[in-house]
């Protein structure tokens with residue numbers, strides 16, 4: 001391995017040159033970075049919660065147990081909840097910043113579209129997390145979501161795919177659980193990597 005071989009990984013993840021001025025805080029307000037930080041906290045606390053959370057009929061009871069009987073359980077659950085709220089807020093503000101600095105224009109339009117999908121995913125992740133509580137409010141929120149979805153063309157099918165067929169066995173939290181922890185979170189993780197790669201490809205952050 002030559003000189004390049006040893007360093008190529010570092011060189012790959014960290015470019016040696018970036019445009020002067022794009023590191024200044026008021027260019028990005030680090031809002032994309034805060035969004036990603038929230039996602040990392042959500043992934044770690046989410047994995048920890050998965051060890052004890054029970055999707056289905058026992059969802060509500062298992063969360064009460066996490067809160068009261070598990071060391072640091074309530075803390076980890078709160079961290080997951082607040083990181084979720086922080087992510088929705090910072091992704092929204094990041095989007096506003098992108099509009100303000102007109103970074104949606106060519107050649108960054110693909111990353112803008114990727115961002116729009118990430119925004120929708122972030123909101124749906126927050127919503128589906130709320131449903132996973134399995135309490136009465138979750139039932140009400142699920143009814144509102146299903147009613148809204150069914151107003152769309154093909155919405156009845158979509159509602160069945162997302163919310164599942166209610167059965168005495170799993171209520172409907174099992175379906176939402178699979179969407180929340182595997183499908184939606186997985187796609188969001190993958191798209192963020194794509195988003196970061198595109199920033200590099202598009203020549204870095206657009207200077208003001």
Ligand code: HEM
Nearest residue numbers: 028031032033035036095103111112115116118119205206
């Ligand atoms: C999971 C959500 C997201 C994460 C983690 C994320 C992360 C980032 C990061 C770290 C940057 C570098 C500059 C900065 O921090 O502002 C960036 C840039 C960018 N993001 Fe996002 N982003 C997300 C969602 C979005 C959304 C919702 C949009 C718009 C709809 C968007 C559009 C863009 C564009 C166009 C750029 C390039 C900005 C420029 O060149 O100035 N992103 N993103």
